[in-house]
Amino acid sequence: MKRLGISVFVFFLFLWGNVALWNEGLGADKKEEYPLFGDLKGGWRVFNNKNCIQCHSIWGLGGKEGPDLGISSGAYVTQSRLAALMWNHWPAMSERMSARKIRFGKIEKKEMSDLFAFLYFVGYMAETGDPKEGKKMMEIKFCDKCHNVQEGGKGDLSRWGTFFDPILWAQMMWSHAPQMEQEMKKKGLPSFKFKGYEMSDLVAYIRSFSPKVEKVYLLPGDSSSGEGLFIQKGCMQCHIPKGEMDLSKDKYSFRTLTQFAGAMWNHSYQIWKEIEGKGIVRPSLSPQEMADITAYLFSIRYFDEPGDPDLGKTLFIQKQCIVCHYKEPSSLDLSRLKSRRLDLSRLKGQVSPIFMVQTLWNHGSQMLEAMRNKKVPWEKFYYNDMADLIEYLNRGMP
Secondary structure, X not given: OEEOOHHHHHHHHHHHOOOEEOOOOOOOOOOOOOOOOEEHHHHHHHHHHOOHHHOOEEOOEEOOOOOOOOOEOOOOOOHHHHHHHHHHOHHHHHXXXXXXXXXXXXXXXXXXXXXXXXXXXXXXXXXXXXXXHHHHHHHHOOXXXXXXXXXXXXXXXXXXXXXXXXXXXXXXXXXXXXXXXXXXXXXXXXXXXXXXXHHHHHHHHHHOOOXXXXXXXOOOOOHHHHHHHHHHOOHHHOOOOOOOOOOOOHHHOOOOHHHHHHHHHHOHHHHHHHXXXXXXXXXXXXXXXXXXXXXXXHHHHOOOOOOOHHHHHHHHHHOOHHHOOOOOHHHOOHHHOOOHHHOOHHHOOOOOHHXXXXXXXXXXXXXXXXXXXXXXXXXXXXXXXXXXXXXXXXXXXX
16 A cells, blocks of 8 residues: 555556456356446546547546546446447537647557546546545444544544555455444444445545545456455355345445445444354454455446347437437438448447447548438437347347
8 A cells, every 4th residue: 555646646556457347257147238348448548648638637647628538427427328428429529629729549359448447547546425424324323422623633544544555445445344343332322234325425535534645545456366366265155146146236236435334334244243153263364455346346346237128229210310320211201311331230239338339439530420311319328228238239220
C-alpha cells in the first residue's frame, strides 16, 4: 500500500497495473452473455491514444469538457448499457471532437475490449455518496454509539477518511465485522443492514473529514490470483458454482465496490456462522488479497442481461434502423431503401456490445451524415434496449 497523489496514482496504476477480466468461472455458461477479454493497462493506453482524455478525466486527471468517467453513476453496469451510453452521446461527442480538431483514430476490436475493461473498472471503483445522508446513517445505524468522527477520540473514524479505495473498506468490513458484532451485543444495540446507497453515503461522510489529506489507494486486483484465493481461502466450500450461494446469481449482485463493502457487512453474521459450522478456519484477508478476490468476483459479474429478440426487432423498426439496414427488401417499401449491401443478417452470431461500439467509433461519422441526409433522427437507447437489439441481430434478424 502506498500513499500517492491522484495523478501519480493514476499513472502508477495503469502503467504497472494489469488486470484481465475473463468470462471463465461462475456464470460463464449463460448463452446470452458476451465475454469481456480486456486489460486495464491496454485500456488506459487506448483512452490516451484515442484522445478520450482530452475531453474526459479519470478521478480528476484529464480534460474537463466532458464528465469525469471515474465518478460512477451506475451507467457502466453492463457492456450493453455502456454501448448504449456511447451511442446516445455520439452526435455530441462527434461534433465536439470535430470542433476541437481531435482526430478520430480507427480502433481495433482488442483496443475496444481493453477500453471497455478500463471504463468498467473506473466505473465500479468510485461511487458518489451524500455526506449529509451519511451523517444521518451514523445515527440511524447506531454507529455513533461506538464511533465518532472527532480526531483522536475513542473509536475515531475520521482517520479512515484517507482510504479512498472502496476495496479497503470491504477488507475492513471483513476483518472487523465479528468484533463489531460482539461489541453491539454487549451494548444491546440492534443489528442492521445497509441498503441501496447507504454505505456510499456513510463512507462519503467519513471521507469529508479528510478532504485535503493525501489519499491511500491499492493497486488493482488480479482476477486470476483472485480465483486462486477464492479456492485457497475456502470461499468455494460455500459459494459453489450453480449452488445455493453461487455468487453469480442476481440476488448476490453488487454494482459498485462500496455496495460490495456493505454486502460484506450485511452477510457477515451468516458468513461466520457457515464457516464455524463447516469447521473452517476463519480466513484473514490482506487488502491486496481482497483486491484480487474482488477483481475476480467483478469479472464474473460483468455480463449482460439476456436480450429479447422480439423486442429487438420492434426496436429495429421503431429506431428506424430499417431505413438503411434490412434483410428482405421484397417485403418492404423500397422507396426509402437504397442498397442491399447494408444487410446486417450476415453478422449473425458475431454481434456484441464491443462490436457495436467499435463499429460506431469507426463508422459513426458516416452513419451520422447518412442519417441526416435521410432526415432520420439519432434515436437513443434506454435500459435493456441495446441488449434486445443485439440479440435480434445475433439471431440473423429473424
